[in-house]
Amino acid sequence: MLAGIPALVVALVATAGCSSSSASxxxxxxxxxxxxxTLNIVAYSxxxxxxxxxxxxFQKTPAGAGVKFTQSYGASGDQANAVVxxxxxxxxxxxxxxxxxxxxxxxxxxxxxxxxxxDGFITDSVVSFVVRKGNPKHIEDWPDLIQPGLKVLxxxxxxxxxxxxxxxxxxxxxxxAGETDAQADDYLTKLLKNVPVQDASGAKALTxxxxxxxxxxxxxENEAIYAQQKKQPVDYVIPxxxxxxxxxxxxxxxxxxxxxxxxxxxxxxxxxGQKIFADNGYRPVVDGVTPxxxxxPTPPGLFTIKDLGGWTAVTTRFFDxxxxxxxxxxxxxxxxxTK
Amino acid sequence: MSRPRSSAASARRSGLGIGLVTLYLSLLVxxxxxxxxxxSQSEGFAHGWAQVTAPQPWxxxxxxxxxxxxxxxxxxxMGTLIAWVLVRDEFPGKSVVELLIDLPFxxxxxxxxxxLLSLYGPSTPVHVDIAFTRVAIAVALLFVxxxxxxxxxxxVLIDLDRDMESAAAxxxxxxxxIVRRVVLPNLVPAMLTGAGLAFARAIGEFGSVxxxxxxxxxxxxxxxxxxxNQVQSDxxxxxxxxxxxxxxxxxxxxxxxxxxxxxxxxxx
Amino acid sequence: MxxxxxxxxxxxxxxxxxxxxxxxxxxxxLVVLGYLAVLLVVPVGMVFFRAFRHGVGPIWSSLTTGDARxxxxxxxxxxxxxxxxxxxFGVGAxxxxxxxxxxxxxxxxxxxxxxxxVSPIVVGLALVLVYGKFGVFGGWLExxxxxxxxxxxxxxLATAFVSLPLVVRAVAPVLAELGDEQEQAARTLGASxxxxxxxxxxxxxxxxxxxxVVLSLARSLGEYGAVTIVSGRVLGxxxxxxxxxxDRLQNFDQTAAYSAAVVxxxxxxxxxxxxxxxxxxxxxxx
Numbered sequence: 001m002l003a004g005i006p007a008l009v010v011a012l013v014a015t016a017g018c019s020s021s022s023a024s025x026x027x028x029x030x031x032x033x034x035x036x037x038t039l040n041i042v043a044y045s046x047x048x049x050x051x052x053x054x055x056x057x058f059q060k061t062p063a064g065a066g067v068k069f070t071q072s073y074g075a076s077g078d079q080a081n082a083v084v085x086x087x088x089x090x091x092x093x094x095x096x097x098x099x100x101x102x103x104x105x106x107x108x109x110x111x112x113x114x115x116x117x118x119d120g121f122i123t124d125s126v127v128s129f130v131v132r133k134g135n136p137k138h139i140e141d142w143p144d145l146i147q148p149g150l151k152v153l154x155x156x157x158x159x160x161x162x163x164x165x166x167x168x169x170x171x172x173x174x175x176x177a178g179e180t181d182a183q184a185d186d187y188l189t190k191l192l193k194n195v196p197v198q199d200a201s202g203a204k205a206l207t208x209x210x211x212x213x214x215x216x217x218x219x220x221e222n223e224a225i226y227a228q229q230k231k232q233p234v235d236y237v238i239p240x241x242x243x244x245x246x247x248x249x250x251x252x253x254x255x256x257x258x259x260x261x262x263x264x265x266x267x268x269x270x271x272x273g274q275k276i277f278a279d280n281g282y283r284p285v286v287d288g289v290t291p292x293x294x295x296x297p298t299p300p301g302l303f304t305i306k307d308l309g310g311w312t313a314v315t316t317r318f319f320d321x322x323x324x325x326x327x328x329x330x331x332x333x334x335x336x337x338t339k
Numbered sequence: 340m341s342r343p344r345s346s347a348a349s350a351r352r353s354g355l356g357i358g359l360v361t362l363y364l365s366l367l368v369x370x371x372x373x374x375x376x377x378x379s380q381s382e383g384f385a386h387g388w389a390q391v392t393a394p395q396p397w398x399x400x401x402x403x404x405x406x407x408x409x410x411x412x413x414x415x416x417m418g419t420l421i422a423w424v425l426v427r428d429e430f431p432g433k434s435v436v437e438l439l440i441d442l443p444f445x446x447x448x449x450x451x452x453x454x455l456l457s458l459y460g461p462s463t464p465v466h467v468d469i470a471f472t473r474v475a476i477a478v479a480l481l482f483v484x485x486x487x488x489x490x491x492x493x494x495v496l497i498d499l500d501r502d503m504e505s506a507a508a509x510x511x512x513x514x515x516x517i518v519r520r521v522v523l524p525n526l527v528p529a530m531l532t533g534a535g536l537a538f539a540r541a542i543g544e545f546g547s548v549x550x551x552x553x554x555x556x557x558x559x560x561x562x563x564x565x566x567x568n569q570v571q572s573d574x575x576x577x578x579x580x581x582x583x584x585x586x587x588x589x590x591x592x593x594x595x596x597x598x599x600x601x602x603x604x605x606x607x
Numbered sequence: 608m609x610x611x612x613x614x615x616x617x618x619x620x621x622x623x624x625x626x627x628x629x630x631x632x633x634x635x636x637l638v639v640l641g642y643l644a645v646l647l648v649v650p651v652g653m654v655f656f657r658a659f660r661h662g663v664g665p666i667w668s669s670l671t672t673g674d675a676r677x678x679x680x681x682x683x684x685x686x687x688x689x690x691x692x693x694x695x696f697g698v699g700a701x702x703x704x705x706x707x708x709x710x711x712x713x714x715x716x717x718x719x720x721x722x723x724x725v726s727p728i729v730v731g732l733a734l735v736l737v738y739g740k741f742g743v744f745g746g747w748l749e750x751x752x753x754x755x756x757x758x759x760x761x762x763x764l765a766t767a768f769v770s771l772p773l774v775v776r777a778v779a780p781v782l783a784e785l786g787d788e789q790e791q792a793a794r795t796l797g798a799s800x801x802x803x804x805x806x807x808x809x810x811x812x813x814x815x816x817x818x819x820v821v822l823s824l825a826r827s828l829g830e831y832g833a834v835t836i837v838s839g840r841v842l843g844x845x846x847x848x849x850x851x852x853x854d855r856l857q858n859f860d861q862t863a864a865y866s867a868a869v870v871x872x873x874x875x876x877x878x879x880x881x882x883x884x885x886x887x888x889x890x891x892x893x
Contacts, residue, residue: 040841045857048842072841073854078571086740086749087757087839102573156554158395159568197471197553200568203857210859212461213470230859321393330556331394352800353707360700360715363692367768368721371733374743378736417642424639428632436640438879439647444822445875447829447849448727450654450868457657458650482646514631536723543726545832546849563728563832570732570836579736582729589724 037257038068039264042089044076044099044161044247045203046223047123050280054273063263075201076161083108083252090255091264093122093247095161095202097311100248113250122249122268123222123282126299127169127242130209130217130224133233139216141239142173146190153214154195155205157319157326162202166218167326168314169243172303176241189329210234220245225281225293241301243308247282372586378579390577391584398557399565400584406473406561407541410480415534418488419526425489426496443485448546451482456551471553476561479547484540488533495529528600535596539589651872658865669855669863670870677843678851678867685759685834685847686827689766693823697774698816702808704775705782722771727832730768734761734837757839762847765833770826777819778812781889785811814889818882825878829871 041051051071058064072079072087076095080102083089092109094100100120103109114120129139137150145152157163170191174184199205202219209217210232224236249268251261267273274284278291308314318325379387390396425437443451455478457463460470469475499522507517545563552559562585569578658666669675703709704716722730738755739745748755755761789811793803809816831849838845846854848867855863 048858070841070844072839072845074840075571077573081571081573082757082839084573085735085756086745086754088754156556156568158556159571196555197559198555200549200554200564200571201857207856207859208461211456227859232859321395327394331398333557353703353709356699356703356707357709357715360696360703363696364700364715364718364771367764368771369718370743371730371737371768372721372725374736375729375733417639420635421639421643424636428636430636436643438876438883439643441879441883442647442651442872442875445825445829445879447831447871447875449831449849449852450829450871453852453864453868454650454654454872458653464653478646482650485647539724543724543729545726545728563726566726566732567728567832567836570728570735575732575736578732582726582732585726585729586724593720593724 037066037260038070039090039255039257039261040088041069041071041091041093042079042083042087043071043073043091043093044079044095045073045201046095046220046226047093047247047277047280047282048073049226050277050282053276053280054268057272057276058264058267061267063260064267067260067264075159075203077159078201089252090257090261091249091251093249095245095247096164097246097248097305098315099161100250101311103250103252108252108254109250110253114248118269118285119246120248120250121246121285123247123274123277124285125220125222125245125247125281125283126238126302127165127218127245128221128224129237129239130206130219130227131235131237132215133235135235135237137215139237142170142177142187142241145170145216145218146187146194148194150194150216151196151214152191152194153197153199153205153209153217154219155202156198156200158321159200160202160205162205162220162223163198164315164319165220165243165245167318168305168308169218171318172243172308173239173241173301176301176303185325185329188325189332192326192329193333221283221296222281229281238297238299240299241303242299244302244304246304375579375586376583378575379583381579382576387576387580387583390574390580393577395556395560396562396565396569396577396581399560399562400581402473402558402560403542403562404588406476407480407538410477410484410541411534411538413481414484414488414537415530418485418533418537419492419530422489422492422496426493440486440489443483448483448544449550452479452547452550455479455482455547460551470551471555471559473552473559475551475553476548476559479551480541480544483544483547484537487537487540488530491529491533491536492526495526499525531596531599535592538592542585542588654865654868654872658862658869661862665862666866666869669860669866672863674843674846674854675851675863675867678846678848679870681759681762681845682828682847682849685762685766686824688759688763689770689827690820690823692763692767693770694774694816694820696771697819697823698778698809698812700775701779701782701812705779706787719772719775722768725768727765727769727830728836730765730833731836734764734768734833738764756837757841758845761837761839762834762845765837766827766830769830769833770823773823773826774816774819777822777886777889778815781812781815782808812889814885818885818889821878821882821885825875825882828874828878 043051048071055069055071059067072082074082076099079092080094080099083092083103084106092100092103097114100109100113104111104113129145131137131139139145144150154166155163157167167188170188171184174187175181179187197208197213199208202223205217206219206223206227208214210227221236221238224234227234249265251258251265255261268277269286271286271289274286274289275291278284278289279293281291283296305311305314316324319327321327379390391400421440425433425440455475456470458465459467459475459478461468469478503521504517507521512520543563544561545567548561549564549567552561552564554560554564562581566578566581566585569575569581670679700715700719704712735742735756737743737745738748738761740749740756745756755764789807790803793807798806829849830847834847834850838847838850840846840850840854848871852864852867855861855867
């Protein structure tokens, strides 16, 4: 009996060894095209359906023949953290730049990842309002969101990348309308007061909204399109002033198959790849690609994170765990609301 | 109990057994937990404590402890009542109820949350929508801690000597008095143990609460959810610090109850 | 029916008391059953109702997709591996606790119960801190090509952690009550340690062991919080059924989510039924 324990420990270690070797194929394999190659995609929660199609299409091309894939999807911050902690990844795509920066800091992604033609972004989207079919509450623009009694869904900005886009979209729009910083903070307070539930990820927030919670969900345009494609009874509104969402992608520094990873990334940037993204609701970064469904409208007052000062500045100002504007708002709301 | 073996071979085998058991326990449980405690002060005690007392985690901790204590107290009463009915009452379908009591033990927590959400959430068919409120946290916790008091009290009730009760009855004592003076004192140690276990379980609950509560910071975010967010936002020191506090509280409660139990066993 | 009043031997005042007690009994029963219905029975019933609303067909098809089948396979592999580890440990520790005295026995006894008091999230964090890439042992293991976290072995560890005490606590009391006269007799007759264990000890704890194993399996199948952190969520490889539910909900695949929930609920109930049978048999044989 007692002799069984060492045997089991050996078995456990052997399993562990097997699972790690399945992703690696030895030192010489990386130069072989195709062959026994597996690429590990680690991405944020929403592009799973797009990647399912992209992988299938890539595998039909000569560069992608025989290349296998594993895929992992979850909240953007969670996934970045997992890669930092050792999760195998060849291609990483996140919801916002700060998650990519986490990997750059640990030398898991090269510091020149965003110096390419597209600044390291693979797709775009815009902050939009997802509403019930027919828009019964007539939500058209940012001021509508702070009407008393309206229930607005947005995820927790301390765990969800999507939530940060949402809040910054609100802030930017309000500033564009000419308000001061103090008035903008006031708007954000009123907005967050209308939020009954803050999920950990954008995908979860969408699930809750479709499940009946809330009157309006602030989310990515591509989330709304996905929900509609899945026949969920929702519509979406793009306000005139809104934030351009840019999703970063990169190849990791410790990939075992740089050639194939590069080939896959090139495919993602090709017209064929970008078309698949577009059909799934993501705005392509490459010109001349149109989606199968209705074309993407261009909001007249579109602004980017650069216009707001860049991620580092806004993260410190809004999301610092002790002094961030949002932290303070959340705290004040927690004390005053009674439910 | 058996006499200790005297042969050297037996002692060696014992030693090997103890060594292996301790090794397994250490590798799997003790060292990882020690790592959590160590990590919480890896940047200094002050930093660790600051992580715990920062506004959001502190609010989560206070609320978690308060609701868990309330749930434990509620279970103290309700669990005893349930055990009473299961032991002293008879009705058709009792064996089914007996079986169902244990369901929260065996059911995955995320399924528990899912189950409660489908009935008492936004798509409720009975017009009861308590999702995303503190009530929801309490309901989720009541669900997962249901069996604790029941299962610790039940064996004591079963083994209880009924003669004392009949004697009291024949002396004219009413049922309420009998329960209070004769039955309850015997049950109190088991009730407290069950409530303590329920409390320890409740403060660490994640799966069901995360689905049902909405996780609103400063309002419906429990400690386990906050710790999870800290882990995923690459703040292991903060996560570890909060975890250490939760661990310490759970241990204090369980050991405290153990001491109470031994003391009442000696005097009772 | 036991509700009828006891026969004539009871004093007259007790008859009136019995009727009052009956009323009290009914209201108590009502309160208890009502509480259980609202908290337990109706919600679980609702999930079954929603799952089976359109018949068994959709359930079957959503559970036989590639992703569903891998989730089931992963769940089973992880649960069984954790079970094997904990059963070997459990029997060994139970033997030590029940049959041997050694310095630190009481400490071991207490330590074994620790997993019950630890939040599953803390379990995940603890394992990552030690066995993750930058962990205490993780770095060393990584250099030797062994990855534990974000792959199956890490999930086995997390699952083993949370179900650690269950086999021990089922078997140890039985071992203690049984005493070791039979084993001693066997030794005197010349049986080896292994033979004694296999032929005498193991059969004597069979029912208690089965009870512990079933409980442990049920706990392992249902683990969520700890595996959320160590899993890596690799589709088809490290998604358990519980994580699969999460994944399906987020893809608006309510049918698949409900189906998986129903499967887990049924497994939970089946394990309860089976475990109770073993527990009562174990009690009877002691």
